[in-house]
Structure formats: C-alpha cells, structure tokens
Amino acid sequence: MEVNDDRDDVQETALSLRLNYDGGSSHLSTGDHPRPQAATPVEPSLTLVLPSMACSVSGVVGRMSSYHSVISSISGGRPSKVKRENDGRISDEEEDGAARKKLRLTKEQSALLEDKFKEHATLNPKQKQALARQLNLRPRQVEVWFQNRRARTKLKKTEVECEFLRKCCETLREENRRLLQEIQELKSLDFQAPRYMHPPGGAAAGTFQTCPSCKNRDEGGSPAVAPKTRFFNPFAHSAAY
C-alpha cells in the first residue's frame, strides 16, 4: 500500500522555495485562480469546525507505532472507471492489482490534518512530505485533503455570508415596510390639515408659509405658478417606494 510518490519527490526538490501561505481564496468567480502570493488570510471565525477538530491530537504521532494502527481504512466497492492517473503516477489499481478502493482517513489522521490546517491552509512541498510521512499517507493524499478542506472552508464561508446577506435583506425589507406605513400616516394627516395659512393682513410672517395665490396677490404680480421647489411636496415622490 505504501507507494512512493515520485511526482511529489520531484516537486519537493524543484519547488522547495515556493511560498507557503495561510490563505484561502475569497474569490467566487469561476476560472479566477489567484496565485499563492495573492491569497488572503483565512478569517478564523469562518473556519469550518468539524467534530474531529474537537479531538486532541497531542500524542497522535506517538501512538502511530505500527503500520496497521495508523493506516486508513479501506473498504470494498465497485471498480472505479478511472484507472489512469494523468500525471504518470501509478494508480491504486495498478499498485495493488485490484480496483481502487475508497480510502477513509482514521480519526487520528483527520485530527492531525485539521491541526495542520489550522496552522496553514496550504502546505509547501516539504511540509507535505513531512506530514505524509507522519501520517503514513502519500503526499498526493495529503494534498487532496488540503484541497478539499479549503473547498469546504470556502463553502462554509459562502454559506455564512449568504445567511448574513439574507438577514440584512430581511431587515431592510422590514424597515422599508415601516417607512411606507409612516408615509401613509403622514399623508392622511396632511389631507386633514390646511396646507397654507391665509393671514388677513397680507404676506405671512414668521413661520407661516404663504400659498402661491396669496403671495402673488400681495406682491402684485401675475398669478404665475410658484416654483416647484418652494412648495416641494415629498409625498409626490412616494410612488417611487
């Protein structure tokens, strides 16, 4: 079962200087693949918390004394359609002469992987190799686990953001309903009350607003229509709501 992953060995040699970063990506559009240098740190509050994260991983390595005590469980299943691995590595089917089996990581393996993921959302080749050795897994399996883990984190983050936006939307909707109701109440009050004061002595003084006809009479001008802005009625625009 233990198979050398030549590709990862090569990567470790050739790419040992590649950057490691804590980030997951926050982009959502398809086909946008930010390079590691452009990645942003993962928000700890949005990290997906799995039951396995609650497990203590201290001493895990020490308990991994025998091969069978740490190897992932392999269960039977129908043969996979996929036999070839596109990077030239031997597939599981080729390596053991049987159909590819579904691998299940042990609790200890998952716990240690979770622990490492909390430190770094991505691994450089050296870290990947070391972790793979520690877990008795192939580097490719560690790589895939981190890939899927980043995807789950991103999905969880998206769900959290979606829920937040949904609540914002509901709050705004409620606020809008309240404001519309307030407008309706003010409108009804407005119809009941006289719009303008008609002071007997001529032009309005102080806080009174003069109606256009009175103002025109007092000033001796023609009965021109008053500028719209002077008697702007905000309710006239309420249809926009």
Place this chain on the structure above:
DNA sequence: AGTTGGCTTTCACTTACATCA
C-alpha cells in the same frame, strides 16, 4: 527584452464510495 513551451500549483466541478437514518 519579449516570446514560448513545459512544469507546477490551485481551484471549480464532478464522480464514486462509505456511512447513516
């Protein structure tokens, strides 16, 4: 200096299998 092809990594999407209700 600009171009190109190979290599590598990451991501999104998908498939297949294991497990559970």
Place this chain on the structure above:
DNA sequence: CGTGATGTAAGTGAAAGCCAA
C-alpha cells in the same frame, strides 16, 4: 435489508505563475 441523503476522497480540466531556452 433496501434506499435516499450526506460527507468526503479522489479525478479532471482550466487558469495562472515561474523559469529556462
């Protein structure tokens, strides 16, 4: 025991960065 739902390991292809020729 059969079945659908769910979780997840793994496959695949595309995009993008790096580097040597």
